[in-house]
Amino acid sequence: MTALPYNYKEPLLTLSGISMSFRGEPVLRDINAQVLDVTRPGMNQGQVVGFYGRSGIGKSVLCRIMAGLIAPSAGTVEVGQAQQPVAPGMVGFVQQRYPLFEHRTLLDNLLVAAGRKYAPAEARQHVETYLERFCLAPHRKKYPAHLSGGQRQRAAIAQQLLCSDHLILLDEPFSGLDVAMIDELKRIIVEVTTLDELNTVIIVSHDIVTTTALADRLWLLGYEHDAAGALVPGATISPRHQYNLAEMGLAWHQNVEAEPEFAQFVEHIKQEIRGGLILNN
Amino acid sequence: MKSLFAPNAQPTRLVFTSMVIGQGLILLLLWLFYPMQLFPSLGEVFRSLGNLITTQGLIQELWASMTTALQALAVATVLALLISYLTALPFFRPIAYAASKMRYLTLTGLTFFMALLVSSGHQVKLSVLIFGATVYLVTGMTSVILTTTQEEMDHARTLGMGEWRSFYEVVVLGKLDDMLEVVRQNFAIIWTMITLVETLYQSEGGIGLLLYKQNRYLHLDGVLAIQLVILATGALQDYVFVLLRKVFFPYSTLGHA
Numbered sequence: 179m180t181a182l183p184y185n186y187k188e189p190l191l192t193l194s195g196i197s198m199s200f201r202g203e204p205v206l207r208d209i210n211a212q213v214l215d216v217t218r219p220g221m222n223q224g225q226v227v228g229f230y231g232r233s234g235i236g237k238s239v240l241c242r243i244m245a246g247l248i249a250p251s252a253g254t255v256e257v258g259q260a261q262q263p264v265a266p267g268m269v270g271f272v273q274q275r276y277p278l279f280e281h282r283t284l285l286d287n288l289l290v291a292a293g294r295k296y297a298p299a300e301a302r303q304h305v306e307t308y309l310e311r312f313c314l315a316p317h318r319k320k321y322p323a324h325l326s327g328g329q330r331q332r333a334a335i336a337q338q339l340l341c342s343d344h345l346i347l348l349d350e351p352f353s354g355l356d357v358a359m360i361d362e363l364k365r366i367i368v369e370v371t372t373l374d375e376l377n378t379v380i381i382v383s384h385d386i387v388t389t390t391a392l393a394d395r396l397w398l399l400g401y402e403h404d405a406a407g408a409l410v411p412g413a414t415i416s417p418r419h420q421y422n423l424a425e426m427g428l429a430w431h432q433n434v435e436a437e438p439e440f441a442q443f444v445e446h447i448k449q450e451i452r453g454g455l456i457l458n459n
Numbered sequence: 460m461k462s463l464f465a466p467n468a469q470p471t472r473l474v475f476t477s478m479v480i481g482q483g484l485i486l487l488l489l490w491l492f493y494p495m496q497l498f499p500s501l502g503e504v505f506r507s508l509g510n511l512i513t514t515q516g517l518i519q520e521l522w523a524s525m526t527t528a529l530q531a532l533a534v535a536t537v538l539a540l541l542i543s544y545l546t547a548l549p550f551f552r553p554i555a556y557a558a559s560k561m562r563y564l565t566l567t568g569l570t571f572f573m574a575l576l577v578s579s580g581h582q583v584k585l586s587v588l589i590f591g592a593t594v595y596l597v598t599g600m601t602s603v604i605l606t607t608t609q610e611e612m613d614h615a616r617t618l619g620m621g622e623w624r625s626f627y628e629v630v631v632l633g634k635l636d637d638m639l640e641v642v643r644q645n646f647a648i649i650w651t652m653i654t655l656v657e658t659l660y661q662s663e664g665g666i667g668l669l670l671y672k673q674n675r676y677l678h679l680d681g682v683l684a685i686q687l688v689i690l691a692t693g694a695l696q697d698y699v700f701v702l703l704r705k706v707f708f709p710y711s712t713l714g715h716a
Contacts, residue, residue, distance in 0.1 A: 247613050267619025277614040281633050281710055290628075294619045323713035341618050 179439045181427035187215040188259055190225065190378050191244070191269075191345060196253035197412065198239055205236040206243075207412030209253070211397050213378055216424065223430070224344075224371030225378040228389035231399035232451065235413045237382045238274075240399070241349045244380065245271035258343055259376070267294070269380075270338030270346035274353060276330045278322040284333055285309075285318040291340040308336040311369065328359050335366060344376040352385040360388055367392055386447050387435065394429035396421040398450065419450065499680035504687070507680035515669060521688060524657065524665040527581075528649045531588035535649075536642050538589070539596030543604055547626050555601050562594040566652060570659045580662035584653075591652045592645060599641035603634050636708035643700035647693060654689075 191213040198206040213227050231237040242248045244255055246264035255264040262268070278287050288308060292301035309315040312332040322330060331351075338346050348367075352360050367379050383389045390396060398419035402410045423429040427439065434440050462468040463478055470478070490501050499507070511517040542558055545551035566587060573586045607630055615625035657667030666685060673681035704711055 242613070245613075245617055247616055266616040269617070271613065271617040273610055273614065275610065277610055279614075279628065279633060281636070281708070291618050321710040321713055323710060338617065 179427040179431060179434075179437055181425060182430050183219055184223070184424050184429075185217045187217055189213065189256075189261060190215050190258065190376065191380070192254075192256045192261060193244070194254050194256070196240070196243060196250045196255065198236070198243060198248075199251045199412075204412030205239050206250070207410065207414045209240070209399075209413075209415050211415060211420070213380070213395065215259075215376060216394060217375070218430070222372050222375045224374060224376065225394060226367060226371055226392045227378070227380050227395040227397075228393035229380065229382045229397050229399060230386055230389060230447070231382070231384065231413065233384055235399050237384070237399065238349060241271065241347055241382050245269045245347055247271070257345055267341065268343055268345070270342030272334050272338050272346065272348045272351065274350045276334035278330065278334055278337065280322050283319050283321055284314060284325065287322070287333060287337055288340055291337045294341040304340060308340060312336050312366070327355070328362050331359070331363060332366060335370070339370065339373075339377075344374060345378050345380065346370065347380045347382065349382050350384070351381060352383060352388050364388065364392060386451070387444055390423065390428070390444055390447070391435050391440070394422075394424040396423055398447070400450075499683055503680040504683050507678065508684035508688070511669070511681060511684055517666070517669065517685070517688065520664055520666045520669050521692065523663070524653050524667060525692065527584060527588065527665065528646075528653050531585055531592055531653075532642065532646060532649055534585075535589045535592035535596055538593045539600050540638065542593070542597050543600035544626075544631065546601060546604060547630070555597055558594050559598040559601060561590075562598060564594075566591060566655055567659060570656060574660075580660055583660050584656050584663060584665075587656050588649060588652055592649050595645045595648050596641060599645060600638055603637045603641060604630055606637075607634070636704055636711035639700065639704055639708070640711075643697060643704075646696055646700070650689060650693060 189212050191211075193209055193211045196206055196209040197204065211229075213225055216223055216225050229237065229240065231240075239248075243250050244264065246255065246266045246268055256262060257264045257268050278284075279290065282290065285305065288305040289301055292304050295301075296304055306315075309318055312335070314329060314332055314336065317325060317329055322333070325333060335346070335348075351363055351367075355363065367381075370379055371377050379392075381389050381393065397415045398421075399413045399415055400419060401413055402416060404410050421443075426443065428434060428437075428443060431437065460474070462470040462474065487501070490498075508517070542551070542555050546555045569587050569590060570583060573583045573590075577583055577586055611629045611633070612625055615628050616622075620628060653665065654667030654670055657663070657665035658671040661668050661671075666689065670682065670685045673679075673685060
């Protein structure tokens with residue numbers, strides 16, 4: 179597969195030396211990653227990046243750090259073109275179970291989010307646009323408990339997009355979804371990234387195939403051994419496990435999952451995972 | 460019919476209503492045809508009820524007690540909500556904890572203490588009821604607040620809401636329907652307390668005093684008649700609360716099993 183032409187511009191998200199411990203026990207250690215604004219000629223091309231990690235490795239903690247909900251024990255998260263320190267609300271965060279305000283109708287859920295950035299009339303206009311684009315318009319008066327899984331998912335993503343500054347973080351978005359719903363979510367993610375050049379979707383997942391199919395950058399979280407062979411506590415991202423899928427020609431291709439190169443790459447990743455993602459320094 | 464005895468079954472509305480009517484009829488028939496020696500017959504209870512209404516002002520006494528109960532409930536609800544919501548601030552958490560534990564205090568002791576603090580009989584009655592209801596409501600309301608998950612709070616925060624705004628959205632607005640349910644459940648306690656308080660402080664009458672008098676003179680038919688009136692009033696109140704919940708919080712029962 180040939181790599182499609184692209185360029186990189188300024189950073190949109192920078193993780194520098196992120197470490198996190200709980201009661202002295204390291205969960206994450208010295209994580210460095212940077213998401214750059216990728217541009218493609220003649221089109222709006224947002225970013226889709228993936229963080230892969232096995233269950234229990236600390237992905238949700240990393241999500242909360244990236245969303246500015248908890249401060250890391252060490253390191254910084256900087257977001258946006260201005261590379262400001264992250265604060266809650268700067269990064270949209272769609273949690274695993276797609277929470278919405280159960281006491282508000284779908285329309286109200288979106289309005290309360292849009293109200294943060296826009297004046298009431300403008301907020302309503304933006305909400306209407308999202309309701310249409312996400313095929314939610316007929317359900318505007320429904321409470322979240324009345325929405326189907328797919329509708330709820332779209333509503334949660336729309337809500338975060340309405341108030342975040344281009345960055346949206348999805349924690350285990352494919353977990354527990356059937357094939358049709360995964361396809362639907364993939365369509366939404368592509369749609370989001372083509373809405374605005376700066377829109378960036380960060381997928382934190384243990385679904386390697388779907389994440390790889392969507393992403394243009396991929397990072398694998400794992401553990402390392404020190405020189406003496408002892409396991410170093412705290413998951414990290416080694417330089418060896420940072421993949422530029424755009425450069426590898428695996429990004430932005432329609433139906434990339436059917437390509438032999440994609441299958442080979444996924445197999446390689448699986449081998450790494452089966453090896454426990456334990457690396458020697 | 461099989462569905463009535465199958466675990467977690469959902470019988471049709473018709474079957475369920477028929478079953479409830481049937482159970483009520485059986486109870487009524489048992490009462491009519493197998494009267495126990497000490498238990499007054501249905502006819503005696505009805506006669507006594509008529510007598511209580513016409514000669515002893517049962518309706519007026521019930522109204523007096525109910526207005527006092529509603530007054531106490533309104534004040535107690537406001538106080539309990541305030542104490543419970545203040546648990547957001549660590550400084551106030553011991554107050555909520557202490558208030559919750561105060562439900563173990565006895566009403567008799569409290570009545571005496573309140574009599575020293577306030578002047579009129581009505582004030583004594585009201586303050587005891589408010590105190591009693593508040594401590595129970597605080598217990599229920601703080602439990603509701605404790606059901607708030609990190610996911611819910613994080614969701615509000617990621618929408619750019621500050622801590623107070625997140626608390627308001629998730630805990631205050633989001634759990635208002637549950638708070639109403641706590642009030643509904645604890646309203647029954649006020650009825651238990653009011654009959655006792657009216658007995659201890661008899662200057663203002665009330666249905667509790669009427670019940671006490673019937674008990675004292677061993678008018679079991681009268682006792683039963685008053686109890687049934689209280690039961691019916693309570694059931695009606697419950698119905699009103701359920702109705703209020705449906706009207707004001709239509710989302711509250713959606714998605715329940």
